[in-house]
Amino acid sequence: MILMNENALRYLAVKLPYLGAVISLLLFVLQWALDYHIIPLQYHFIITCLVLPGLAHIGKKFAQPELAEGPQLTGVNTLLAATSQVTQSNDLPWIIEAKKHIGLRENTSKTAHNPTILRWLKSLKAWWAEDETAWCGTFIAWCLKQAGIAYPKHWYRALDYVNYGARLYKPAYGCVAVKTRKGGGHVCFVVGRDQRTGKLVCLGGNQSNMVCYALYAESEFEEFRWYGKTSRPAEHRYNLPLMSGVTANQVTEA
DSSP states (O other), X not given: OOTXXXXXHHHHHHHOHHHHHHHHHHHXXXXXXXXXXXXXXXXHHHIIIIIHHHHHHHHTTSOOOOOSSOOOOOGGGOOEEEESOOOXXXXXXXXXXXXXXXXXXXXXXXXXOOHHHHHHXXXXXXXXXXXXXXXXXXXXXXXXXXXXXXXOTTTTSGGGGGGSSEEOSXXXXXXXXXXXXXXXXXXXXXXXXXXXXXXEEEEESSSSSBOEEXXXXXXXXXXXXXXXXXXXXXXXXXXXXXXXXXXXXXXXXO
16 A cells, blocks of 8 residues: 555745645655554554545645656665766656656555555456556556557466567567466566676566566576567667666566
């Protein structure tokens, strides 16, 4: 579950930085208490349906100046471009969509489900409505659909992504990477290369139950597929941005 999908603090922190800091701490504590089941289940609805919308409503009442840059992410999602960073103006539409959801988590309580993931499933006409089923393919299909790109018929099966698109001889920025895992497969977008280890930086869903960046060896993938509106990526897409700050080497994918 993610409490700050609307990110009310983005509004509060500019106008009222001290109040924003206090609320940020409170929300962190609430998130921690929900995730570890410290708060009784009967209060989850009140917190997620009343407290958070209330904060978002209050935050949006303040006129805000333009932010110079987006909020900085820490830990697994910290990305510092070293060279050749792709700017959003030149970014691919499905990657722009994917980046919007960095930090989104499934609700691991098994008694409730992340409404954003449920919305994706409904849009893709899934016959189930929960976030316990592996949803890496769901995330990729949603991003491609939002960009107007055709996606696999069986989008919910990670390994079905090798049956569509164009096969690439090496990874390119924005391509779909497909790998096998115990009990199934995993699918994600290639968005860079780690400056220190040389591993691929991949952005995907259901990576440790969330949307995040993770590092993979190129050899771990079965195939790299291009799903753009053109038959092949532009040549400069093969020059992967060099990045640092991604520390997730072993993420769960089930």
